[in-house]
Amino acid sequence: MSLIDIYAADEQTDRPIDLERWSALCRAALVEEGVSGLAEVSLIFTTETVMAELNQQFMGKVGPTDVLSFPIDAEPEPRGRVPDAGGSGPGEPPLDEIPQLVGDIVICPVVAARNALDHECSFEDELALLIVHGVLHLRGWDHVEDEEAERMESRERDILGRHYTSVRG
Numbered sequence: 001m002s003l004i005d006i007y008a009a010d011e012q013t014d015r016p017i018d019l020e021r022w023s024a025l026c027r028a029a030l031v032e033e034g035v036s037g038l039a040e041v042s043l044i045f046t047t048e049t050v051m052a053e054l055n056q057q058f059m060g061k062v063g064p065t066d067v068l069s070f071p072i073d074a075e076p077e078p079r080g081r082v083p084d085a086g087g088s089g090p091g092e093p094p095l096d097e098i099p100q101l102v103g104d105i106v107i108c109p110v111v112a113a114r115n116a117l118d119h120e121c122s123f124e125d126e127l128a129l130l131i132v133h134g135v136l137h138l139r140g141w142d143h144v145e146d147e148e149a150e151r152m153e154s155r156e157r158d159i160l161g162r163h164y165t166s167v168r169g
Helices: 019-032 048-059 109-119 123-138 146-163
Strands: 002-010 037-045 067-071 100-107
Touching: 002 019, 019 037, 019 123, 019 146, 037 123, 048 067, 048 109, 067 123, 100 123, 109 123, 123 146
Parallel strands: 002 037, 037 100
Antiparallel strands: 067 100
């Protein structure tokens, strides 16, 4: 049973965003990638200014990008009482009830819209790709090497083929 919570937020006003639709796609991609049980992901749509700041801070690159993923390392939670972790305390939930914090995906719709023109696809098709791309990064996929990029692109197409219907029809 999958209880994946997607905390979606639209923090920009440049392009309308269907949070329910994109949350559902994000959840489906996470399930495809083996996420199960209690899990949480943030899916944030933001401005070019914020995205440029994040890109500079975390990637060392100038200017906005289309998508950034911030995986949360799956380190085991400390056992015992917090803050001293010195033994099991009363009223602590069993570990299997603590949600897995998978990470955050941040997307800039303005950059996505520009990329859609370059890629000759719809804005919605580009957003769908970015969401799946972001999920794959959360799950450890990368595209630094050509072979990795080919595998990742193939996986993106596979997931989109099963869980995304273009509005073009």
